[in-house]
Amino acid sequence: MDAQGNVQSNDTSTNGTANESEPATPTDAPFPFNSPHADVILRSSDGMNFRVRKAILAEASPFFETMFSLPTGTEQSTEKTHAPDLPVVPMPEDSTVVVGLLQFCYPAGRQLQEMTLDDIVGVLPAARKYTMDRMVEYVTPLLQRFVATSSLRVYCLAIRFQLGEDLTRAAARGFLDHPIQVAYSHITELDYISGAAYARLLDYHNRCSFHVQQLFVRYYTGIDSAWDERCWHQCNFESKKNCTYRSFENSQRVTVWFSGLMVRCRNLAKDRPSSREFSLQSTIAKALVEAGKCTFCGPRAWGDLQVFLPLLTTRIDGAISQISLDVVAEALSA
Numbered sequence: 001m002d003a004q005g006n007v008q009s010n011d012t013s014t015n016g017t018a019n020e021s022e023p024a025t026p027t028d029a030p031f032p033f034n035s036p037h038a039d040v041i042l043r044s045s046d047g048m049n050f051r052v053r054k055a056i057l058a059e060a061s062p063f064f065e066t067m068f069s070l071p072t073g074t075e076q077s078t079e080k081t082h083a084p085d086l087p088v089v090p091m092p093e094d095s096t097v098v099v100g101l102l103q104f105c106y107p108a109g110r111q112l113q114e115m116t117l118d119d120i121v122g123v124l125p126a127a128r129k130y131t132m133d134r135m136v137e138y139v140t141p142l143l144q145r146f147v148a149t150s151s152l153r154v155y156c157l158a159i160r161f162q163l164g165e166d167l168t169r170a171a172a173r174g175f176l177d178h179p180i181q182v183a184y185s186h187i188t189e190l191d192y193i194s195g196a197a198y199a200r201l202l203d204y205h206n207r208c209s210f211h212v213q214q215l216f217v218r219y220y221t222g223i224d225s226a227w228d229e230r231c232w233h234q235c236n237f238e239s240k241k242n243c244t245y246r247s248f249e250n251s252q253r254v255t256v257w258f259s260g261l262m263v264r265c266r267n268l269a270k271d272r273p274s275s276r277e278f279s280l281q282s283t284i285a286k287a288l289v290e291a292g293k294c295t296f297c298g299p300r301a302w303g304d305l306q307v308f309l310p311l312l313t314t315r316i317d318g319a320i321s322q323i324s325l326d327v328v329a330e331a332l333s334a
């Protein structure tokens with residue numbers, strides 16, 4: 001359809017209004033978009049005919065509601081070759097996108113819960129274009145599923161399509177699991193947000209990195225009420241069989257193996273200021289091996305860490321939640 005949303009007659013063989021790239025023989029979409037009770041056909045750019053009802057589309061899309069309320073000014077064709085005797089709406093979107101839009105409108109075909117991130121990326125521009133606000137509201141929570149694995153893409157989508165502060169902040173939070181230095185040239189969604197929006201995300205990452213690193217320098221003793229009973233604090237350093245000690249920057253004396261663990265966590269926080277990293281087995285495995293050489297710490301280290309690390313994780317999450325992220329609405333772009 002053109003910019004005014006005009007509906008063409010289906011007589012594309014003689015009046016020259018057909019899209020020149022349109023395949024010669026359109027194919028019919030499968031159920032439920034092949035209804036004999038349909039009153040309009042949406043034809044995707046790759047030549048698939050979707051027989052649908054105007055009333056259902058109008059219900060989901062003010063864009064279509066307006067379009068269908070306008071007189072088409074064309075006679076419906078009776079051509080029988082491959083175009084049915086219904087008005088045809090040529091769409092610039094391909095059949096994958098049209099299916100995504102129609103699945104929202106048609107409960108019988110609804111499989112939106114199974115949409116991949118690429119599926120959502122495909123339909124969002126069209127959903128915005130056809131003012132299908134309820135569909136945008138429906139897929140926005142689905143994007144939360146991809147925050148952990150594709151945080152930057154979700155952040156870009158949230159900014160580009162104004163999907164709300166909750167999703168934007170969740171995506172930025174997920175971004176903390178990844179180092180900034182990773183090359184993002186393959187993420188095409190970046191093309192659609194401003195440099196300022198991306199800079200705000202990097203600034204958020206940097207500030208979280210700074211504050212989380214501070215937790216490993218000065219504050220960690222204050223988070224554990226049983227700190228004095230932890231093996232890394234109690235181990236008798238005067239025995240040759242036990243651990244050597246090292247003073248932390250706050251003058252707390254702790255075993256070398258525990259100090260090493262905290263240093264590794266702090267180094268992780270530089271690139272990935274996320275509590276997820278610190279609860280990984282790989283992070284603490286080395287500490288447990290070192291603690292195992294000590295007759296005092298060996299039997300106690302794992303139990304004490306199992307109590308302490310969740311406290312540390314909670315403190316990190318709390319610190320990150322205090323870090324602000326400016327979410328500035330940007331003009332919607334196609």
Ligand SMILES: [Zn+2]
Pocket residue numbers: 231235236242243255294295296297298
């Ligand atoms: Zn020890």
